[in-house]
Amino acid sequence: MSETPHIDIDYVGNLARLDLSDDEKAKLGSQLDDILGHFDKLNAVDVEGVEPMAHAHRVFNVWREGDDPGETYTPDVLTKMAPEHRDNQVVVPKVVE
């Protein structure tokens, strides 16, 4: 991180499953390098022994008392949100050869 940071947009775009045009890649590349440069400030901080903080309050695992079935939605309510659906199922392009 001491050298000028740089994001490999193609690699990260693939991890994020995000299609980007060549123009977008060029623009994002320089903007993100600027932003990463700003993040470098964090390197000057001594964080030895500091516990990472993921949440504003102390949170603990919560077990449900019981798993009583409550009110729920009928399949048609949920499947009709899908871009394509048939017989209460979501239709997707063929994924297995």
Add this chain to the structure above:
Amino acid sequence: MSDLHFKTISELSVMLAAGETTSVAITQAVIDRTTAVDGKVKAFLSTDADDALAQAKASDERRAAGAPLGPLDGIPIGIKDTLAVKDQPLRCASKMLEHYVSPYDATCIVKLREAGAVIWGRLNMDEFAMGSSTENSAYQTTSNPWDLETIPGGSSGGSAAAMAAGEAIATLGTDTGGSIRQPAALCGVVGMKPTYGLISRYGLVAFASSLDQVGPFARTVEDAAILMEAMLGKDDLDSTSIAPQGETNYAEALKTKKGPWRLGVPREFFGEGIDPEVKANIEKAIDWYKSQGCEIVDISLPHSELAVPVYYIVATAEASSNLARFDGVRYSHRSEEAKDALTLFTKSRGEGFGDEVKRRIILGTYVLSSGYYDAYYLRAQKVRRLILGDFEAAFEQVDAILTPTSPTPAFKRGERSDDPLAMYLSDVYTISVNLAGLPAISVPSGFTESGLPIGLQVIGKAFGEADMFAVANAFEKAHDYAQQTPKL
């Protein structure tokens, strides 16, 4: 009876109880005002006047039957487009959710309905709440009613602009890094972000789950307090919601808590980057508190300059994970070019998301990726704890902290669109509050020479809303800024 649309909840609830007006009359006034001015302001993405009037009629019938539900019964409240309202569009101002209609109400909406509120319209925002100017909406750019050439702030810019323009009696927004307080300051209205967990996030489309909170926009501190009382509480549908602690009769507390208080002023917030007019305005507000017998304590929040980098690592990391659900499969935009499992995801996401959302997904994915996780994400989480520690130390000495809400007044549209880093720095005074999970409120504190509003931020202790409201209320009641409205 004129200008019902600029009245407060507390004024209207008295008028309703006395039979001087009806919910239908108030709701019609808000609808008429919206019809008259929203062509200029563009605060709303959609409205449903018939639905609002039907709710208002039901409220009037309850009242006629002698069973009103409380101060919010019959009051029209505008809703940010990131909160689920049953059978209404829920688009997060994104093409990704262009055709999505919510099948349920968010918990905060359920609670407002239980209090009798009239749920009114869908308010514009930055796409998926990512931005500080509402210019990242995929549908329209909202203007600041005080100067239509300037931005209203963001991401809850529609919620703030609608308040300033009289298009609702109150509105809801969400605040992940300042998205309620910064637009409230820039539009000259009250905006409040509660202690993390106080309001359920169920039905709020997640951006950064450890930071997101729902909160009210209002004309007065008292109105914000009334709204908070109606919405708070632990919810089985949000495991991060928390049972309230301490005093929660906020509106009542305003009558009894009169100070004087010990108020902290962090010197780091008045240095580089602050507009001279904003600085002078906030110093004048601090002098006013001093003149009322409050003790002003010079405090230090030494890690506050790191809040912006910590936030843009933590928030984008959480966003990259949260927004993975928009995959083109179940309820979001699907690309017509999707031919297989991979392009179904990549093409749909590439077409559905706008520039800022893509920028944050890439950044968040990068800081979580193998080889960079420790250097960025883990380190940011550690510095986040140091930022919380600064506040905890400060609150051992003071009851509340006073700062500017935004370093500058509203800026011109397009001014920072191509400079994301400059845009990110507009949240410099609000972000650390989210990282620490604290409550804070922005209250109007005056105007620049060119007539743009300025906001004073009051930061409270965790669950210290009652004191925070009281401190803000004292300033508001001694000044007339909250009564001023823009010429449209």
